[in-house]
Every structure is written in structure tokens, then in C-alpha cells.
Amino acid sequence: MNSMNNVLIIDDHPLIVNAYKDGLLHLSKLEEALKFNIESACDCDEAISLILKSQATNGYDLIFLDIQLPPSKDKKILSGEDLGVKIRKLTPNTRIIVSTTYTNNYRLYNIFKTVDPDGFLVKTDLTNDMLMDAIKTVIKYPPYYCKTISKLIRKEMSSKLILDKVDRDILYQLSIGTRTKDLPKFIPLSKPGIEGRKRHLRKIFNVENKNDGELIKAARNSGFL
Amino acid sequence: MVVSLISYNKKKLDSSISSIQSIGADSTSFYLKGIKQNSRDEIFVDQALKKAYQYNYKVSYDSLKNRNLLKIAYEAKRFGRDSIFVKANTEGLLLSEKIRDTFGVADAQWNFGSYYYTKENWELSFKFYYKAHINFESIKHEQFSGKMLFNMANVQSQLKDYTGSEITTFQAIKRFKKINNYLSLYRCFNQLGLIARDLKEFDRAKEYFIQALLYLDEIEDSDVYREFVYNNLGLVYQDIQNYEAAIEYFNIPLNRTELKEENIAFYARLLDNLTYNRFLKGEKEEIETSFLTALKIRDSINNISGVIINKIHLSEYYAFMQDTTKAIQFTKDALTLSKKVNNNREWLKSLHWLAKIDRANADNYLEQYVLLSDSLQHEERKIRNKFTRIQYETDEVIKENKLLGNKLILTSISGLILILILSLIYFIFIQRSKNKQMLLEQDQQKANQEIYQLMLAQQSKLEEGRSSERERLSSELHDGILGKLFGTRVGLGFLDLQGDAQTKKKLQGFVNEMQQIEQEIRAVSHDLQNEILSSKIDFYIMAKQYLEKLCNIEGIELIIENDDNINWEMIDTDYKVNIFRVIQESLQNTIKHADASMINVIFAKKQGQLLMKIKDNGKGFNTENKSKGIGLKNMALRIGKLGGSFNIMSKPLNGTSIIISIPLK
Numbered sequence: 001m002n003s004m005n006n007v008l009i010i011d012d013h014p015l016i017v018n019a020y021k022d023g024l025l026h027l028s029k030l031e032e033a034l035k036f037n038i039e040s041a042c043d044c045d046e047a048i049s050l051i052l053k054s055q056a057t058n059g060y061d062l063i064f065l066d067i068q069l070p071p072s073k074d075k076k077i078l079s080g081e082d083l084g085v086k087i088r089k090l091t092p093n094t095r096i097i098v099s100t101t102y103t104n105n106y107r108l109y110n111i112f113k114t115v116d117p118d119g120f121l122v123k124t125d126l127t128n129d130m131l132m133d134a135i136k137t138v139i140k141y142p143p144y145y146c147k148t149i150s151k152l153i154r155k156e157m158s159s160k161l162i163l164d165k166v167d168r169d170i171l172y173q174l175s176i177g178t179r180t181k182d183l184p185k186f187i188p189l190s191k192p193g194i195e196g197r198k199r200h201l202r203k204i205f206n207v208e209n210k211n212d213g214e215l216i217k218a219a220r221n222s223g224f225l
Numbered sequence: 226m227v228v229s230l231i232s233y234n235k236k237k238l239d240s241s242i243s244s245i246q247s248i249g250a251d252s253t254s255f256y257l258k259g260i261k262q263n264s265r266d267e268i269f270v271d272q273a274l275k276k277a278y279q280y281n282y283k284v285s286y287d288s289l290k291n292r293n294l295l296k297i298a299y300e301a302k303r304f305g306r307d308s309i310f311v312k313a314n315t316e317g318l319l320l321s322e323k324i325r326d327t328f329g330v331a332d333a334q335w336n337f338g339s340y341y342y343t344k345e346n347w348e349l350s351f352k353f354y355y356k357a358h359i360n361f362e363s364i365k366h367e368q369f370s371g372k373m374l375f376n377m378a379n380v381q382s383q384l385k386d387y388t389g390s391e392i393t394t395f396q397a398i399k400r401f402k403k404i405n406n407y408l409s410l411y412r413c414f415n416q417l418g419l420i421a422r423d424l425k426e427f428d429r430a431k432e433y434f435i436q437a438l439l440y441l442d443e444i445e446d447s448d449v450y451r452e453f454v455y456n457n458l459g460l461v462y463q464d465i466q467n468y469e470a471a472i473e474y475f476n477i478p479l480n481r482t483e484l485k486e487e488n489i490a491f492y493a494r495l496l497d498n499l500t501y502n503r504f505l506k507g508e509k510e511e512i513e514t515s516f517l518t519a520l521k522i523r524d525s526i527n528n529i530s531g532v533i534i535n536k537i538h539l540s541e542y543y544a545f546m547q548d549t550t551k552a553i554q555f556t557k558d559a560l561t562l563s564k565k566v567n568n569n570r571e572w573l574k575s576l577h578w579l580a581k582i583d584r585a586n587a588d589n590y591l592e593q594y595v596l597l598s599d600s601l602q603h604e605e606r607k608i609r610n611k612f613t614r615i616q617y618e619t620d621e622v623i624k625e626n627k628l629l630g631n632k633l634i635l636t637s638i639s640g641l642i643l644i645l646i647l648s649l650i651y652f653i654f655i656q657r658s659k660n661k662q663m664l665l666e667q668d669q670q671k672a673n674q675e676i677y678q679l680m681l682a683q684q685s686k687l688e689e690g691r692s693s694e695r696e697r698l699s700s701e702l703h704d705g706i707l708g709k710l711f712g713t714r715v716g717l718g719f720l721d722l723q724g725d726a727q728t729k730k731k732l733q734g735f736v737n738e739m740q741q742i743e744q745e746i747r748a749v750s751h752d753l754q755n756e757i758l759s760s761k762i763d764f765y766i767m768a769k770q771y772l773e774k775l776c777n778i779e780g781i782e783l784i785i786e787n788d789d790n791i792n793w794e795m796i797d798t799d800y801k802v803n804i805f806r807v808i809q810e811s812l813q814n815t816i817k818h819a820d821a822s823m824i825n826v827i828f829a830k831k832q833g834q835l836l837m838k839i840k841d842n843g844k845g846f847n848t849e850n851k852s853k854g855i856g857l858k859n860m861a862l863r864i865g866k867l868g869g870s871f872n873i874m875s876k877p878l879n880g881t882s883i884i885i886s887i888p889l890k
Contacts, residue, residue, distance in 0.1 A: 015712025022719035068704050101707050103747065123711045124743045128718035128736070177692065211763070211792050 005139065006054065009040040010047045010083065011066040011099075017042070020064050023131045030132070034139070044072040044083050051090055059091035062139065067100040067111065084115030095138050099123055105152055106172045106225050113165075118142035120149045155222075163204075163224060170197055171219045174212050252280040253293045260300050270304050278309055291320045291329050298336050302343075310340060331360035331369065338376060345567070348608050351380045352615045359623055368409070371400030375413060386609045387420045394420070407443040411450055414440060415457065422461055430461045449488075452478035456495060459502070468506035475499040493522035494531060501538045504545075512542055533559045533571045537578060544582050553583050569601050670799075677802040684767055699753035702746050710746070714739040764793040764801045765828065768808055772826060779816050782823045790830045800887060803863040804837060810856050811839045811883050819843025819881060835889050840882040845875040860885075 009020045017040045024036045041047035054060050065087070067080035077083050084096055097119030098111060111117065119138040121131075125146045137144040145153065163171075166187060173186050183194045198215075202208050205218035219225050256277035263269045277297050284290040294317035301310035314336045321329030338353035358373035374397035381390035394413050401409040418433035434454050441447040441454070459474035475498050478484055478491075485492045500515040516539045523531040540555035560575035562568075573594060580590035718736050722729060765787045776783040793801070808826070815821050821843030829836040860883070861871040869887030 011708075013708045013712050015709050015716060017712075019712045019715030019719065022716055026719045026721075066708075068708070101703055101711070101747070103751075124707070124740070124747050126711070126715070127740065128715060131715065211794055214789075 004035045004037050005061040006057075006059075007036050007038045007062045007064070008047065008050060008054075008060045009038065009064040010042075010044075010069070010080070011040070011064065012042050012069055013066075014042070016066070020131075023128065024135065026128075027132050027135055031136070034136075043070050044077045047083060048072070048077070048086065051087060055091060058093075060094050062135075063087060063094055063096050065096055065098050065115075065117070067098060067102060067107070081111055081114060084111070084117065088115065095119070095142060097121060097134065097138055097144075099126070103148060104225065105155075105220075106168060106175075108149065108152055109156070109168065109224075119144040121146045122148040159222060163201075167197060167201060168224060170194065171201065171216065171224055175216045175219070175225050180212070253277045253284065253297070256280070257293070257296050257300060260304075264304075267304075270300075271306065274301055274304070274306055274309050278313055287320065287324050288326065291317055291324060291326060294320060295329060295332050295336070298333065302336055302340050307340075310336070314340070327360050327364050328366070331357045331364075331366075331373075334360065335369070335373065335376075338373070342376070342380065345383075347380050347384055348611050348615075351377055351612055352619075354380065355615060355619055359619060367400045367404045368406060371397045371404075371406070371409060374400065375409065375416070378413075378416060381609075381612065382416065382420055382423070384605045384608055385423070386605070386612065387424050389609065389612065390420055391417060407440045408450075411437045411440040411444075411447075411454075415454060418454075418457055418461075422457070422464065425464070427461050427465045431458065434458045434461065448481075452481075452484070452491070456491075456498065459498060463498070463502050463505070466505075468502045471502045472499060472506070475502065489522060490526055490528050490531065493519045493526075493528065493535075496522075497531070497535050497538060501541075504538075504542055513539075516542060529562055529566050530568055530571065533562050533568060533575070536562070537571070537574060540578060540582070549582060553579065556582065569597070573598055573601070670802075673802050673806065674798060677798065677805060680767065684770070695753045699750045702753075703750040707743055707746055707750070710739060710743050714743070764796070764805070765791070768805060768826075771805075772808070772812065772824075775812055775816070776824060781815070781821060784823070784825045786827045786829075788829045791828055791835065796835070796889065800835070800867055800889075803867060804835075804885070804887075806863060807837070807860050807883070807885060808839065810860050814856060815839075815841045815843060815881070819845070821880070830889075833889055834886045836884070836886045838882060838884045840880060842880045845877050845879045845881050847877055848873060848875050 007024060009017050011017050011020070021038055021040070024038055028034050028036055039050060041050055051060065051063075065080050065084055069080045069083065071078045077086060080098070080100070084098065087094055087096060095118040096115060098115060098117040099119075099121040100107075100111075101123045102108060103122060103124070108120075108122075112120070119134050119142065121134055121144075125148050126134075130146065134144040134146070166189065169187050170183065173183055174180075178186065180194065180198070181191070183189075184191055187194060189197065198212075201219075202215055205215055205222065207214040207218050216225065256273040260270050260273050260277075263273075274297060277293070277300075281290055281293045281297065284293060294313050298310050298314035298317055301307075301313060314333050318330060318333035318337075321327075321333055334353045334357035338350050338357055341347075341350035341353060344350075354373045354376045358370055358377065361370035361373060374393050378390045378393035378397065381387075381393060394417055398410060398413045401413065414433045414437035418430045418437060421427070421430035421433055434457055437454050438451065441451055455474045455477050459471040462468070462471035462474060475495050479495050479499060484495075496515060497519040500512055500519065503515075504512045516535065520532065520535040520539065522528075523535055536555045536559040540552045540559070543549075543552035543555065556575050556579050559571060560579065563570075563572040563575055576590050576594040576597065580587045580594060583590065714736050717732065717739075720732075722732060724732075769785055769787075772783055772785060775781075812824070815824055819841050821841035823842045825838070825840045827836075827838045827840075829838075857873060864871040864885050864887065867887050869885055872884045873881065874884070875881040
């Protein structure tokens with residue numbers, strides 16, 4: 001493959017944008033065959049306009065996507081996650097590398113479910129060599145998952161517990177301190193329905209008759225948070 | 226002989242006394258019993274009555290003393306011991322009045338009535354019988370009320386107030402018929418017969434006597450009474466000059482051989498009556514001897530009125546036999562005797578007869594007769610008038626008493642109504658204050674809950690503030706600093722530095738170090754997030770913070786233990802409010818009174834019971850000695866309302882422990 005790769009780096013920190021650029025340039029120096037045409041966007045709106053423009057020329061080959069992004073002006077896209085879903089819809093062939101500082105399993109799981117990135121990097125795990133490796137792998141034989149993600153996948157696969165999205169949402173809301181009585185605002189269920197779910201979750205995690213703290217601790221230990 | 230008898234009696238008495246002293250207060254009734262058993266022994270009776278009267282002073286119980294007095298009076302009257310009778314009966318009457326014993330009053334009045342009857346003081350006798358009658362009537366004692374009427378009739382007939390006596394007797398009959406007292410009815414009809422005979426209504430007299438006999442058919446062993454009636458019937462037939470019928474009636478009892486032994490006086494009377502009728506009929510045989518036999522008997526038993534009648538009969542016989550001297554002599558004897566015993570009836574009869582046979586002194590005797598008869602009639606009339614007055618006066622007194630009684634009843638009824646109204650008002654008042662208290666308690670509970678909720682809200686606001694600050698810090702670290710560090714590190718890594726290998730290696734070391742720093746920052750951010758979670762407000766944390774704050778101020782060491790099994794969130798707010806109050810109250814107690822340096826609070830859950838133990842190492846107190854203070858009572862009340870138990874254990878110098886246990890729903 002000796003073609004030009006169109007790359008878009010979406011991150012609100014110029015430092016990081018520059019770091020990725022340096023990385024790409026460094027890679028193209030090491031591997032003659034890899035050539036990059038690099039653009040960058042520091043918020044959702046800019047990113048979308050660039051992507052829409054690129055549709056005329058077959059779109060981007062590779063997008064670096066940060067999850068923690070300022071929301072779009074029309075508030076339709078609140079984070080990198082939403083943006084990822086949009087990119088998948090607009091240019092399905094584009095390969096996406098999600099790089100995030102989040103280590104929360106729930107968030108990571110959700111990103112997996114919605115964006116299904118070709119490369120999944122957790123920033124604090126990442127070294128320069130791993131970044132090189134990740135870019136190469138995603139271009140040639142995706143996917144590339146960093147260590148944290150691999151661990152999450154392993155836990156998920158080996159777990160005997162089966163939780164659906166509602167269960168996970170409830171656990172997440174509880175973990176960020178949402179009161180049970182406020183849960184119906186975030187979960188599309190009635191209060192008794194939520195209570196039923198919680199009872200079921202307590203049973204699953206073997207913390208019957210204990211408080212929510214214990215439930216969340218257990219859920220975290222099992223990798224659901 | 227007499228002396229030895231007295232000494233013998235004294236011995237007997239002394240031995241009785243010694244046995245009595247062991248019995249104590251019963252001595253009076255013992256003597257009274259002794260009198261009944263030894264009624265023939267005159268000297269013993271005399272002594273025993275005196276002793277009984279003396280001992281009765283030692284009786285302190287009024288109603289017993291009274292009963293004894295009346296018994297003594299009755300016995301004294303029976304044996305003619307006037308001085309003791311008057312003393313005992315007067316005291317008995319006064320005491321009965323004092324203790325409002327109507328029966329006792331009537332009984333004493335009865336005693337006086339019969340006492341004055343024997344003394345022939347008709348006026349007083351009648352007065353007391355009448356009063357007794359009224360009193361017995363007021364307590365609905367038909368028998369005695371009737372008896373008193375009968376006695377009154379007796380007095381009236383003695384004074385020849387025959388109509389008055391008849392009326393009174395019928396009043397008595399009315400009462401006796403009500404209670405079917407046949408013996409008393411016999412007496413009444415016998416008396417009516419006697420009255421009718423005195424009024425010379427002989428047919429009526431016969432009817433009454435036969436009626437009396439009919440009543441006697443109703444009772445057993447009535448022979449003795451029957452014989453009296455036969456005697457009376459004989460006299461009626463004598464009056465209507467049917468001497469043969471009279472003789473028949475007199476003969477019925479006389480033919481009974483036991484009579485002479487049983488009642489010698491009555492036998493002599495019958496014999497006299499029989500002989501007189503035989504004489505009147507015209508028989509001549511054994512008239513004188515029979516009269517003399519009867520006279521001899523009567524003389525021997527000192528039956529003076531009998532002797533008088535007997536002598537007049539004999540005088541009539543001698544007059545008929547033309548033996549005028551003997552006739553005058555016997556009548557004069559009768560006259561003297563009747564004067565002596567005040568037997569007016571026979572006195573008059575004697576004068577009348579003397580005027581007939583002693584022709585020389587006839588005028589003199591007639592004059593005496595008229596004079597005596599006039600004065601007697603005058604006297605009788607005077608007393609008869611008094612009867613009406615006595616009745617009137619007594620009735621007035623009774624009316625007044627009744628009026629007073631009515632007033633008393635009215636007063637007590639209005640008093641009762643007043644008390645009723647007052648107690649009603651009191652109860653309503655109590656009820657209202659109870660309701661008020663209940664409302665107050667409800668308000669208090671509400672206020673308590675509100676306070677708890679406020680505390681909770683306050684606490685959670687504080688916690689919210691802290692949380693949001695933590696969150697801000699956390700996200701600042703995570704999103705900002707961490708990202709920038711990452712960018713810097715990666716950027717540094719890609720720098721194409723011109724330097725020796727050592728410098729490059731050093732750079733790599735710094736880059737690695739930076740990655741380490743990133744990890745640390747992430748961990749810090751993570752911890753901050755976690756604390757947000759764990760700082761969720763629950764009861765235990767609130768209680769702990771409260772205790773810590775106060776203990777800190779007071780310089781008391783606090784050891785607090787929670788049980789992870791307690792799901793505070795699931796426990797009813799009401800429970801938590803009350804438990805929190807108990808904590809507050811007992812902590813206040815510890816601070817104020819215990820002088821403690823350490824306090825230990827333990828929450829636990831066992832067998833569905835929530836347990837809390839608060840223990841201090843203070844000076845304690847004696848739980849038995851001290852009346853429970855309002856604080857302790859309140860605590861016990863609070864826990865009791867939740868169906869739990871509240872225990873306080875303390876000993877002087879040994880600290881205080883409060884243990885509560887509440888069943889969880």
C-alpha cells in the first residue's frame with residue numbers, strides 16, 4: 001500500500017494534536033510506504049464540517065477521536081462518542097482510533113457498543129512505541145486495543161453475569177451518586193421497575209439486604225464499572 | 226343459813242368472774258347468760274346484774290355496749306331491779322339516739338313503757354309505747370309496731386277509754402294480720418272481748434272471744450291460752466245470767482288435773498268463778514267450802530286482787546244466808562285491801578256492796594262511793610285527754626324530724642348532684658388536656674422528624690458542596706492536566722533530539738516518569754470520584770458526625786462501631802429519629818452528669834432486632850434509688866412506642882450503659 005492516507009486528528013488539546021502529528025510524521029520517516037495528509041479539528045463542529053467536506057473525496061482514511069470534547073453548538077453532539085457514531089454513519093469506511101483518558105469500564109463498554117473503534121487507546125497506557133504500533137496495525141490489520149481495553153474484553157467475555165444496557169445504566173447512575181428516586185429521569189423505566197431491577201442486581205452480585213455502595217463495589221470488582 | 230347462802234353465791238360469782246376475766250370484754254354477755262340460767266337465784270341475779278352493768282363500761286364498741294345496756298335493762302325490769310333498770314335503760318336510750326340505732330331507741334322506749342305500766346303511771350307508759358310504736362313503724366318492724374299498739378290499747382282499757390282502746394287494738398290487728406302472727410291476733414281479740422264485756426256489749430264480747438279461739442286453732446300448744454278464753458267466756462255468760470253455760474266453760478279447764486300444779490292462781494280464780502255462778506244459779510251445796518278453798522289458795526300466794534274478789538263473793542253468799550255480820554266483815558276486809566293496793570275497781574265495788582248490806586252506814590258508804598267514782602272518772606278523763614295530746618305532740622315532733630330529714634335528703638341530693646357535675650367537669654377537663662397532650666405529642670413527633678430531615682438536608686447540602694468541589698478537582702485533573710501531560714509526554718517522545726545515547730536514554734527515563742505521574746494523577750482523580758460515592762449521607766455517618774463533634778468539644782474519647790449488616794437506608798425514618806434522640810439525650814446526660822472520659826457507641830443487628838448500646842465510664846448512679854428523670858422516661862417512652870425495649874444499667878463508680886433493642890419491620 002503506497003498511497004496517501006488522509007488523517008483527521010480531533011482533540012481539544014493542541015498539545016495532543018501536535019503529539020499525534022509528531023507520531024505520524026515519525027512513522028512516515030520510519031516506513032517509506034506510509035504517507036499521511038494530516039488535518040486537525042479542536043471541537044465537534046469543526047470536525048463535522050471537515051468530514052462533510054471530505055465526503056467529496058472519498059472521506060478520511062483515519063480519524064483520531066478524543067472522547068472528552070466540548071459539545072457541538074446545537075448540543076446534538078455532546079461528546080466524542082456521539083461524534084464517533086456520526087462519523088460511522090457519514091463515512092463508514094473511515095477507520096477510527098479512539099483515544100481517551102477514561103478508564104471507567106462502563107464508558108469504555110458503551111464506546112465499544114456504539115462506535116466500535118478500529119483502534120482503542122487509553123492515554124495513560126500509551127507510550128510512543130505503542131502509538132506507532134497502533135497506527136500501523138489499524139491501517140494494515142485492525143483492530144488495535146491497548147492493555148486496559150484487552151483486560152476489559154477478557155473480563156467481559158469470561159464473566160458469567162449477563163447484564164443488559166438498562167442494568168448497566170442503573171449501576172452507572174448509582175455509581176455517580178444519583179439517588180434511586182431520581183433514577184427515572186435517566187432510565188426509561190418506572191420507579192417500581194427500577195426497584196425490581198436493583199433487587200435483581202443485588203441478587204446477581206450477591207449483596208442482598210445491603211446498601212447501594214456495596215452493590216457498586218461489587219459491580220466494579222466484576223468490571224461493570 | 227342466809228349468810229352461808231350468800232357466801233356460797235359469792236364463791237360461785239368469784240369463780241365466774243375469774244373465768245370471765247379471761248374472756249375479757251365478753252363478761253357482760255356472760256353475766257346476762259348466767260342470769261338466764263339461774264333466774265330462780267335472786268341473790269345471784271342481783272349480783273350478776275350489777276357486775277354486768279359495771280363491766281359494760283369497759284366495752285369500747287358503741288353498738289355492742291348499747292345492745293348490752295338494753296339487755297341489762299330488760300333483765301333488770303323482769304326481776305324488778307328498778308334502780309339498775311332506770312340507769313341502764315336511760316343510758317341505752319341516749320346511746321341509741323347517739324349512734325342513730327332506731328331499733329335500739331324503740332327497744333329502750335318499749336322497756337320504759339312496760340316499766341311505767343307496772344308502776345301504773347299510765348300517762349308515761351302510754352307515751353313511751355307510742356314513741357316506740359312510731360320508731361318501729363319507721364323501720365317497718367310490723368310485729369313490734371303492732372305489739373306497741375296492743376300495749377297502748379291495754380293502757381287505754383285500764384283507764385276505761387274503751388273506744389280508744391278498741392281503735393288502737395284494731396290498728397294492731399291490721400299489722401299482725403299482715404305477718405300472720407296468730408298468737409298476737411288471739412291476744413288482740415281477747416282484749417277486744419274484754420273491752421266489749423266492760424262496755425256490756427255481751428254478744429260482741431262472745432264473738433270476739435270465739436274469734437280469739439279460732440286464731441288459737443292455728444297454733445300448737447295453745448291449751449293454756451284457750452283456758453283463759455274459756456274463763457272470759459264464762460264471765461260473759463255470768464253477766465248475761467246464763468249460769469249453766471258459764472259453769473260449763475269454767476269446768477273445762479278445771480277438769481284438767483294438771484292445771485292446779487301448773488297455774489295455782491288461775492285455778493283458784495276459776496274455782497272462785499265456778500262457785501260464784503253455782504251460788505247465783507241457786508245451788509247450796511259446798512258453796513262456802515269452795516269459796517274458802519279458793520280464798521285460802523289466793524291468800525297463800527298473796528294474790529291480793531283475787532283475795533278481794535273472793536271476799537266480796539263470800540260476803541254476797543253470807544248476806545244471802547242472812548249472816549249479816551260476816552257479810553259486812555268480809556266486805557270491809559275487801560275494802561281495806563283494795564284501798565291498800567289502790568284497786569279502784571274493787572274499792573268501788575266494795576263500797577257499793579257495803580251500802581247495800583250495812584244499812585246503818587249506807588248513806589256514808591254511798592257518799593264515799595259517789596266521791597271516789599267522781600274523782601276516778603275525773604282523773605281518767607284527764608289522762609285520756611292527755612293521750613290525744615301525747616299522740617299529737619309526738620306526731621308534731623316526728624313531722625318536724627321528717628321535715629328536717631327531707632331537708633337533709635334535699636341537701637344530700639343537691640350535694641350529690643354538685644359532686645357529679647364537678648366530677649363530670651373534672652373528667653372533661655382531664656380528657657381535654659389528654660387530647661391536648663396527644664396533639665402536642667404528635668406535633669412534637671412531627672417537629673422531631675422535621676428537625677431530622679433538616680439535619681439530613683443540611684448534611685447533604687454540605688456533602689453536595691464537597692462533592693461538587695471534588696468533582697471539579699477530579700475532572701480538572703483528569704480532563705485538563707492529564708491530557709496536557711499526555712500530549713507533552715508523547716510530543717517529547719517524538720522529538721528528534723541531537724544528542725548522545727546517554728541523553729536520549731535520560732529523556733526516555735523522564736518520559737517514563739511522566740507516564741508514572743499521569744498514572745498517579747489518574748489514581749488521585751479516581752479516588753476523588755470514589756469518595757463522592759462513599760460520602761452518600763446515611764444515618765450512621767450523621768450520628769457519628771454528631772457524636773464526634775460533641776465529644777471533641779467535651780474532650781471525651783469516642784469509640785463507635787457500626788454493623789455493615791444494617792441497611793440504614795431501609796430503616797423507617799421514625800425509628801432513626803427516635804434513635805438519634807436517644808443518642809442525643811444520653812450523650813447530654815453523660816456530658817452533664819457522668820464526668821466520663823470515654824464513650825462507646827455500638828450499633829448491631831441480631832435476629833431481626835436493631836440493637837444500640839451506649840456506654841460511658843463515668844461515675845454512674847444507683848438505678849434503684851433515683852426516681853427516673855424526665856429524660857430517661859422520655860427515652861424509654863420513645864423506644865416503647867416503637868415496640869422496643871429500653872434498659873439502663875448503672876452502678877455508682879461503674880459507668881452507665883443504655884441498651885435499646887427495636888424489632889425491625
